Amino acid sequence: MYMSVFNRQWEKSILQWCKWSWDPITGCEHDCKYCAAIEVVRKWYSQTRNKAYSSFSPRLWPERFDAPYNTPIPQDNTSGNRNVFLGGLGDMFGDWVGNEHIEEILNIIRDTPQWNYIMLTKNPERYLDFSIPSNCWLGVKVDRQKEVKPAIDCFSRIKASIRFVSCDPMLEWLHFSTLECFEWIIVGSQPKTKDKQAFIPPSVWVSGLARQARALGCKVFAKHLKDSQYKEFPGKD
Numbered sequence: 739m740y741m742s743v744f745n746r747q748w749e750k751s752i753l754q755w756c757k758w759s760w761d762p763i764t765g766c767e768h769d770c771k772y773c774a775a776i777e778v779v780r781k782w783y784s785q786t787r788n789k790a791y792s793s794f795s796p797r798l799w800p801e802r803f804d805a806p807y808n809t810p811i812p813q814d815n816t817s818g819n820r821n822v823f824l825g826g827l828g829d830m831f832g833d834w835v836g837n838e839h840i841e842e843i844l845n846i847i848r849d850t851p852q853w854n855y856i857m858l859t860k861n862p863e864r865y866l867d868f869s870i871p872s873n874c875w876l877g878v879k880v881d882r883q884k885e886v887k888p889a890i891d892c893f894s895r896i897k898a899s900i901r902f903v904s905c906d907p908m909l910e911w912l913h914f915s916t917l918e919c920f921e922w923i924i925v926g927s928q929p930k931t932k933d934k935q936a937f938i939p940p941s942v943w944v945s946g947l948a949r950q951a952r953a954l955g956c957k958v959f960a961k962h963l964k965d966s967q968y969k970e971f972p973g974k975d
């Protein structure tokens with residue numbers, strides 16, 4: 739009988755700040771040109787020919803709902819060992835996802851406080867429609883300067899144990915008027931995809947943002963960048 743569990747992430751995987759991922763909802767309509775999630779789904783389809791992976795249309799996977807209960811809990815809770823990236827193959831808070839589906843996932847999260855769930859969206863206003871459990875970190879994806887102000891405006895109203903901004907990929911030099919509404923910042927590059935060349939942000943962009951963040955007590959994590967001095971997690975490890 740099929741028993742769903744979280745996906746283990748390894749050091750060299752596309753995620754570096756989570757040891758696990760869980761995708762009870764997949765698909766996205768934001769259409770970011772650099773989307774690595776589409777690449778993953780395409781790869782699965784080419785390997786399995788499973789029709790479920792033949793498009794990136796939003797989809798619910800109820801058969802994955804019991805993964806938080808079935809995955810053995812790591813004894814060691816350092817460096818993100820219990821961090822689970824939720825919904826990385828889509829945007830769970832996209833406008834196209836029904837409230838009832840989001841509530842269903844939030845109830846499972848409440849019921850499994852042994853895990854720390856990390857959510858990321860390009861539509862952060864939607865966080866405000868829900869009561870978010872305390873074992874969640876909430877993030878917003880910002881890759882261009884025009885997205886900075888809306889993210890700050892929204893996160894100034896959001897309450898969560900950890901709030902973070904993911905500039906992954908950092909496609910432009912980014913300036914934040916404040917970072918006080920974030921406890922963590924992730925900076926990353928654009929990996930090479932079928933249609934796009936890789937893009938590595940200049941180190942001066944990364945160090946400038948990291949300096950501003952650290953001065954405000956915000957932790958910094960640089961993903962797949964040579965500048966490995968930034969590997970910090972927020973809160974207590």
Ligand code: SF4
Nearest residue numbers: 766768769770773828
């Ligand atoms: S928000 Fe994420 S999943 Fe959606 S298209 Fe952009 S990169 Fe892909």
